[in-house]
Amino acid sequence: MVKLAEWQGKSVFRKYGVPLPRGEVARSAAEAESLVRDGKVPLPCVVKAQVLSGGRGKGGAVRFASTPEEARAAAEAILGLEFKGEKVRELLLEEKLTIGRELYLSLTLDRTQRLPIIIASARGGVEIESVPDAEIDRQTVDPFPGLTSYEKRRAAKVLGLAGTQARSLDRLLDALWKVFQQEDAELVEINPLAVVGDGLVALDAKVIIEDDAGFRHPEYAEVRGDLTELEEVAREKDIAFVQLDGNIGVIANGAGLTMATLDVLKELGGAPGVFLDLGGTDDPKKVTEAFLLMARAKPTAVFLNIFGGVTRCDSVAKGLVEAMREVPANERFPLIARIRGNNEAEGTEILRSAGITSTSDLRASAQAAVDAARGRP
Amino acid sequence: MVKLAEWQGKSVFRKYGVPLPRGEVARSAAEAESLVRDGKVPLPCVVKAQVLSGGRGKGGAVRFASTPEEARAAAEAILGLEFKGEKVRELLLEEKLTIGRELYLSLTLDRTQRLPIIIASARGGVEIESVPDAEIDRQTVDPFPGLTSYEKRRAAKVLGLAGTQARSLDRLLDALWKVFQQEDAELVEINPLAVVGDGLVALDAKVIIEDDAGFRHPEYAEVRGDLTELEEVAREKDIAFVQLDGNIGVIANGAGLTMATLDVLKELGGAPGVFLDLGGTDDPKKVTEAFLLMARAKPTAVFLNIFGGVTRCDSVAKGLVEAMREVPANERFPLIARIRGNNEAEGTEILRSAGITSTSDLRASAQAAVDAARGRP
Amino acid sequence: MSVLVDRDTRVVVQGITGHQGTVHAREMRLFGTSVVAGVTPGKAGTEVEGVPVFDSVRDAVEATHANASSIFVPAPYARDALLEAVDAGIRLCVVVTEHIPFHDMLVMYHYARSKGTRIIGPNCPGIASPGASKVGIIPNVVFRPGRIGVISRSGTLTYEIVSGIKETGLGQSTCIGLGGDPVVGTTFVDALPLFEADPDTDALVMVGEIGGTAEEDAAEYIRHHFTKPVVAYIAGRSAPPGKRMGHAGAIITRGKGTAQTKVAALEAAGARVARLPYEIPTLVGEAVRSARR
């Protein structure tokens, strides 16, 4: 999942003709000031931190400016703020519009109906979760034949738009539908969508692109989204790797087994700190690579849980032993392994000769991992 | 149905990226010569009459030229030739390519399966009707999901294309599919499709656009296709009007009833010369307009056959009487009417007071029309 | 019994505020049809001919439990009107609108089919069963309850022929006007099994036209599966081959699609084929007598 920052989402919107405020991106206070001074951003304007986590309004990261000097001051105040560990490095400066009502509009996937869905509410500008269900309209859209005029009419009715404003919504929905399909988006969200005179303007933009469609969209390969540094490295190497709050590193194969392993560790009093899903690979080189990435996250102990179905336990063991050799002595950590299934005996032997204990009992070995992590707080 | 001339079809093809020979249109011999002299058309070149009827090759309307003077001579020889009543007014000058095999490829509608269909044959460059069925491949394409890669692979196999040539066909089929859908085409045909080195080139282009999609394609409103002058006027006025070889004019309402009327007249020894389908209208003004158009075709007699279902017979009669008044005395012709159904009595009375006989018996009145046409040979 | 429509048919008229929509909402009511709702976006709350108007088919269905639709909206909007009816759960749609691009109709047909909705038309007179219900625009006066089924690709010619049947003293069970467009929702082959299964139909009149192979396909079906007597007429025997759809069209229909091939196929399937429309009533009389034997 690639989360786009507001300015990135808006540049996608611009390509498809979604109406936006005039605006520019600045990466320094000086740049913010000159954008305003040069008339590239009209005054008065709004200066917004470009971070992926919410709550920037309350956090003082959205400010207004009526002069170039005020724009500089606002930029200085915002740049460098931190939101859930994410530093503000970019600002979006936009003209401040005189807006009427604020609406909510999004397009995403309804997994149960297996269809795209339009979510619309006349109560925009607030967190949509806080709006009562009765005031939120949901309608699915069939990819064949695509978005139709009666779906657009229903959205207009829900949003209280008629005449020129409804026609403006028509065009906006056509554009959003194209963004959703052609950009392989998981989510396209505008909140607030502002009524400005006879038309509509997207004041914010939240766009999430699906990772799996990367082969169609090399342009998003460089967008980091809200990944940590190590997660970003993992993504480049195609390794499923997520950092959590605890101290036990978990390596397993398959998302379900990985989650089940976390469940077991937590049940036994442990605190998983990273999880790494090897997926279907048992290529020793890939295992080594994954393990070294895990080492960079500095876990207190690592628990390896492999069920060898297609995966060969001995191949995984080989990669693991190779990786342990490459970790410097002062950075080593206890490794507890539980391997089972395909070539289990061979794998156990390879681990044993490298001094790594392994069992085939999930509960017992998970307990050992929890104990090991406690032993080195 | 709007038939595009070769050069018009090719300009549509160009928009979608179908590979074509370099070429230009000329409307005079001097223009042909200077196109070649200025290098806009490379030498040697081919000079082709732009007519919609077939057989121009055998009719001497496709010639080759190696010098600007030869191009002028070829143009002089072709311009003004006539093919089934259609005068050559435009020429297409194109570079002469060194071609390998000649293939056949088209996209049209299969009414029975209610799906678009790709027709492909390795035996192009001849009339496709003369190719045995076993050497013609037909495969339908579902509009949802659209043209797929396995359909393209099958076409490549049928056409004997592999490697770079097959990839060239992939792109060509994608383009043709877009032409078919986005231009609302009834037919997109390339014959011959030439193998030129590693690629493919469309040497000819036959494109027919559906009339009913005119609201999406104002750009085709000016294309006359192979309509006669009066048919063209009729099309502008939205009247279904077709000129035939006989001398009896037929006005009826509804395509089926019109055809049945022709059947009856022919059975009784008559020769229909024009038919005009009023469709669902009974607006007297429209009837007048249609009738005056019929008068311009100079029929020997006119047979009116109306079944009033929704249509009101009296409204039609009013329009008719008004029109008869506008036809100059020396251009008048016998009018035999058969009206039946909705407001039949009122209609009969209106016609009677204008001196027009009408009955409700189809056979008897058709016979009267045939006799009237014979009476004035 | 009847085919596709009956006394429980509850019709919503899409485009009811237009001239045609208004006229035919009234005509359908006069025929005895339950016209329960009309739809014209932006006109909710008004009434036409005493029928309540809604903004959307969904609203109309929720309020009135309409289960059939008659579509009169102009061609550029017909595609979405049909899709709207399908999505609102309507399972019988009669599309009267003419001049719908066939590319639109391809989408309409395949979408409707995937949802289990039957389309009649487009560019069609619709369906009527005297004494039960009518959805569409076939003139009320041509009917009289009876036991002859009619399936036709034509409009006015159908009225002419149905009217002719009435004059011989016979009546109709159900009459379906399929429409003559290149792509129709219901073909002869789709409609024939309905009449075969209908206990109230003794004999069938089939009115075809030149072009396409729908009549040849019907003949094939009749030969193998249709047990009731059939009277057929093919219009256009003397029409010029004229403006064909290029060579590709000929390749698809190869050796079919002319009046001759259609007549031959139907005769081979055992149908009585009229040369001219006014021969039909006589042949129907014969057919009915043969059915009684």
Next chain:
Amino acid sequence: MSVLVDRDTRVVVQGITGHQGTVHAREMRLFGTSVVAGVTPGKAGTEVEGVPVFDSVRDAVEATHANASSIFVPAPYARDALLEAVDAGIRLCVVVTEHIPFHDMLVMYHYARSKGTRIIGPNCPGIASPGASKVGIIPNVVFRPGRIGVISRSGTLTYEIVSGIKETGLGQSTCIGLGGDPVVGTTFVDALPLFEADPDTDALVMVGEIGGTAEEDAAEYIRHHFTKPVVAYIAGRSAPPGKRMGHAGAIITRGKGTAQTKVAALEAAGARVARLPYEIPTLVGEAVRSARR
């Protein structure tokens, strides 16, 4: 009997010349599956593991009467591979390929559905019925013929659990790995009726995951329509809420989608819910005893 596959299942392996395709063609054969054909464009006439390779699924079906497909082709080509199988008349497709964009899967699902083809997957282990047939990649060794049905959204975790069932001395009737992608061809609700109807299944194990509402929907179905004992496990109880699909996702699942809501719904529907995977075999034993009573 078994669910979806049986001894008459004739499998074509799409992408058979790739590493995974080759390995699993062999494994399926070893399981006892009739693997009758492979497809890789351009490789017609060759053989892989003794299985003839064709250029297209149509060719394969014509030559071998294959009636099920196992798809291993890379994600960018998976959409068309599935469509090809559907168009060739295949009515059961197991899509093993992972990382297929969900926009592609939407097209695949709705197209297959309109043609009556069932998809299992994508990104799934497939289906296996010990003693009958296997289509997909579930390891052969975990199975033993028996009367426990298994439906799971997971991969390896399924093998672990199926293997655990085997160790208790019980066996499986049919096991379906649905795949964990946002859009899957067959959900719990789609699969449950098959096991309800299967006379060879006494009890069912259901392995779910956090995210989506498939388990809540399944609970609803079980409560009203499923009469056999159910043992369930939901993986991810302790997983971080983490990387959600924005606010819109929350609006769709509102109040559902967490391990807590899934467990509660399943318990309310009468299922025995395991807290941890190694509790499953014990619960299955109890369930089987209760079914015998």
